[in-house]
Amino acid sequence: MSSVQIRDVRKSFGNFEVLHGVTIPIEDGEFVVLVGPSGCGKSTLLRMLAGLENITSGTISIGDRVVNNVQPKERDIAMVFQNYALYPHMTVADNMGFSLKLRGAKSEEISTGVKRAAEILALTPLLDRYPRQLSGGQRQRVAMGRAIVRDPQVFLFDEPLSNLDAKLRVAMRTEIKELHQRLRTTTVYVTHDQIEAMTMADKIVVMHDGIVEQMGSPLELYDKPENQFVAGFIGSPA
Ligand code: ADP
Ligand code: MG
Numbered sequence: 001m002s003s004v005q006i007r008d009v010r011k012s013f014g015n016f017e018v019l020h021g022v023t024i025p026i027e028d029g030e031f032v033v034l035v036g037p038s039g040c041g042k043s044t045l046l047r048m049l050a051g052l053e054n055i056t057s058g059t060i061s062i063g064d065r066v067v068n069n070v071q072p073k074e075r076d077i078a079m080v081f082q083n084y085a086l087y088p089h090m091t092v093a094d095n096m097g098f099s100l101k102l103r104g105a106k107s108e109e110i111s112t113g114v115k116r117a118a119e120i121l122a123l124t125p126l127l128d129r130y131p132r133q134l135s136g137g138q139r140q141r142v143a144m145g146r147a148i149v150r151d152p153q154v155f156l157f158d159e160p161l162s163n164l165d166a167k168l169r170v171a172m173r174t175e176i177k178e179l180h181q182r183l184r185t186t187t188v189y190v191t192h193d194q195i196e197a198m199t200m201a202d203k204i205v206v207m208h209d210g211i212v213e214q215m216g217s218p219l220e221l222y223d224k225p226e227n228q229f230v231a232g233f234i235g236s237p238a
Contacts, residue, residue, distance in 0.1 A: 017056075033190075049077065052072055082158055
């Protein structure tokens, strides 16, 4: 677990600035949800937290460490994407253990990590199966298993549920929330679904065109939206 500080972060692709100075303080153990319309810069910000995109200006710190120039695999972060492609030729156990293997973990360490993650996610009976033998929800749990197997300081989720049907989405939302209550890992969760944001977040950050419009608890945003955009997005009358 760790706090994350995003300070005045800007990002340009060529001459096109997509983030115009974003500041988001995130406390140790907090579940922060980034919302905003498509194209507002949510994924770009998450990719910068993961180290997959460099920062044009500003700083990102994890714990006490400024990570601007730290490579992805040296950051203690795990990311779950929308398109969580599992390795089709590997069992569930091997899919989950792969990131530990890549980091040079010993085989006992890998199997301990996989067992722990499998228990947390109720995947123990499925460890020998292949991805094609799993339902959509089970595959999504394996994708989460790959992330939690390392017990990272920070989880990043980029619209992890948007490819699931409505019923499964609600079930997985509850599961992710319970996982957070159990592990208390600092989490940054991107969605464009207001209900997901309202039900999951300790703190919601509303983004729009590369800036933060407002941040606060779900109740604060619902009760006191600071402008028309936030009011419209959160769905309360302005
Ligand atoms: P969101 O996740 O909120 O939908 P993104 O962060 O994916 O938004 O994109 C923000 C903006 O940055 C969009 O206008 C997108 O086209 C642009 N963008 C994202 N990645 C790149 C890239 N690698 N090169 C150029 N433009 C990009
Ligand atoms: Mg995105």
